[in-house]
Amino acid sequence: MSQPSKPTTGGFDKTPGWLDWTASPSQPRFQLPAGSVDAHCHVFGPGDQFPYAAERKYTPCDASKAQLYALRDHLGFARNIVVQATCHGADNRAMVDALRSSGGRARGVATVKRSVSDAELQDLHAAGVRGVRFNFVRRLVDFTPKDELLEIASRIAPLGWHVVIYFEAVDLPELWDFFTALPTTVVVDHMGRPDVSLPVDGPQFALFERFMREYPNVWSKVTCPERLSVSGPKALPGEQAAGLAPYRDVIPFARRLVEQFPDRVLWGTDWPHPNLKDHMPDDGQLVDFIPHIAVTAEAQHQLLVSNPMRLYWPEAL
Numbered sequence: 406m407s408q409p410s411k412p413t414t415g416g417f418d419k420t421p422g423w424l425d426w427t428a429s430p431s432q433p434r435f436q437l438p439a440g441s442v443d444a445h446c447h448v449f450g451p452g453d454q455f456p457y458a459a460e461r462k463y464t465p466c467d468a469s470k471a472q473l474y475a476l477r478d479h480l481g482f483a484r485n486i487v488v489q490a491t492c493h494g495a496d497n498r499a500m501v502d503a504l505r506s507s508g509g510r511a512r513g514v515a516t517v518k519r520s521v522s523d524a525e526l527q528d529l530h531a532a533g534v535r536g537v538r539f540n541f542v543r544r545l546v547d548f549t550p551k552d553e554l555l556e557i558a559s560r561i562a563p564l565g566w567h568v569v570i571y572f573e574a575v576d577l578p579e580l581w582d583f584f585t586a587l588p589t590t591v592v593v594d595h596m597g598r599p600d601v602s603l604p605v606d607g608p609q610f611a612l613f614e615r616f617m618r619e620y621p622n623v624w625s626k627v628t629c630p631e632r633l634s635v636s637g638p639k640a641l642p643g644e645q646a647a648g649l650a651p652y653r654d655v656i657p658f659a660r661r662l663v664e665q666f667p668d669r670v671l672w673g674t675d676w677p678h679p680n681l682k683d684h685m686p687d688d689g690q691l692v693d694f695i696p697h698i699a700v701t702a703e704a705q706h707q708l709l710v711s712n713p714m715r716l717y718w719p720e721a722l
């Protein structure tokens with residue numbers, strides 16, 4: 406495989422302290438099931454071709470479609486779901502260009518405004534977009550009013566699209582009524598970002614489990630151990646031999662969701678890993694995390710193949 410080449414910036418100044426994605430990820434030991442989907446990843450620019458949005462809260466290094474697809478092949482994925490990143494605002498051109506260049510092997514999640522026309526929505530659909538993302542993480546976006554989001558949700562519902570929501574666990578109580586009013590399938594990014602230093606049986610994660618239990622239209626990405634972990638990427642001395650994984654503090658949370666909701670979980674790399682402060686993960690090591698959270702071949706197949714195919718390529722089933 407051709408390794409992804411080194412990141413560029415397209416003439417933009419990166420956010421100070423920005424960590425670039427790993428240019429030479431390891432070969433995972435875990436062999437992905439045939440047809441696996443990386444259901445959460447992004448493209449950034451390149452900035453000289455697809456400039457970053459004026460309203461962005463960070464300026465990344467470039468992460469092109471060619472680099473994303475080289476990573477896909479290196480890790481052994483068959484398909485990608487390219488999620489619009491906030492650094493591109495509601496300008497979906499880089500994401501759409503990636504979909505159109507994928508030979509039908511990528512679908513996408515867009516960011517749109519209330520002003521989007523029906524013709525634009527149809528064009529996005531033709532390119533392979535199957536969802537919109539609503540973001541409630543304050544460091545990433547200025548919030549869009551909820552009435553505007555509900556209007557967007559009602560317009561994309563007839564297309565068979567879903568809504569992806571991104572929020573922090575502490576904000577779930579306040580957002581509950583809005584989320585539970587959404588008329589579509591709802592996909593939560595990164596398990597609703599639990600504080601994994603709290604007990605998995607504690608009230609914070611119990612509320613998230615209740616959200617999924619009571620609302621069968623809610624799915625979750627069991628993604629981003631590298632973002633949620635306090636214990637970090639290294640197994641402590643002696644732990645690796647005992648079979649304990651990097652990011653081990655995230656395992657009980659992700660495994661709990663995979664076991665309780667096996668037909669409503671998705672997995673993705675989150676490449677190119679925006680806004681990480683402490684370390685940049687090795688994407689091969691992230692793939693090796695999967696068997697710690699989906700421990701049977703059946704659970705792995707649901708997580709990596711049948712669930713994402715049902716959501717993004719239903720016509721192929």
Ligand code: 0GY
Binds near residue numbers: 594
């Ligand atoms: C992620 C997480 C983050 C960023 C974005 O679109 C984005 O900018 O999603 C984050 O900083 O937590 O899913 O990539």
